[in-house]
Amino acid sequence: MNISELKPGTGSIELEAEVISKDNEREINKYGRKLRVANFTLKDDTGSIILVLWNDEIDKVKEGTKVKLENGYCNEWQGTPQLTLGKFGKLSTI
Numbered sequence: 001m002n003i004s005e006l007k008p009g010t011g012s013i014e015l016e017a018e019v020i021s022k023d024n025e026r027e028i029n030k031y032g033r034k035l036r037v038a039n040f041t042l043k044d045d046t047g048s049i050i051l052v053l054w055n056d057e058i059d060k061v062k063e064g065t066k067v068k069l070e071n072g073y074c075n076e077w078q079g080t081p082q083l084t085l086g087k088f089g090k091l092s093t094i
Contacts, residue, residue, distance in 0.1 A: 004046035006083070008076035013083065015072070016094060017042035019051075019065045025058060042067070042083070049074075050082040057091060066094045 001015045023039040038058045040051045051069070053061065061067060073086040085091055 002046040003042065003044045003049050006049060006074045006081060008074055008081050010074040011071075011086075013072035013074060013089075014068075014070050015044065016066065016068050017044040019061050019063055019067060020048065022061070022063055039082075050080065052077075052082055052084045053091070054085075057085065060091065060093065068092050068094050 001013055003015065003017060006013065019040050020043045021041045025036055025038040028035050028037060036055050036058055038053055040053060040061055041048055042051050051067075068091070069083065069085070070090040070092075071086075072083050072089045074081055074083055076082070
């Protein structure tokens with residue numbers, strides 16, 4: 001699948017892309033637990049999209065890394081489409 005094909009609500013996403021940037025990591029408190037979250041920008045030949053990663057997943061990815069996303073999900077935050085691994089997604093470097 002290509003980034004240009006992604007629309008909010010799309011599930012079972014499999015794609016390969018390059019990480020071109022990382023926003024500052026944030027810490028949030030959810031249900032009494034401290035969680036880390038960071039936004040990464042992914043790019044392929046068809047476009048770019050934000051990938052949201054949580055906790056240990058953040059440490060697996062750096063700028064310039066090529067990644068493979070399996071069983072990802074596209075949702076929308078403040079009117080902007082973004083990718084997430086959700087509960088069942090998998091991220092690996094290639």
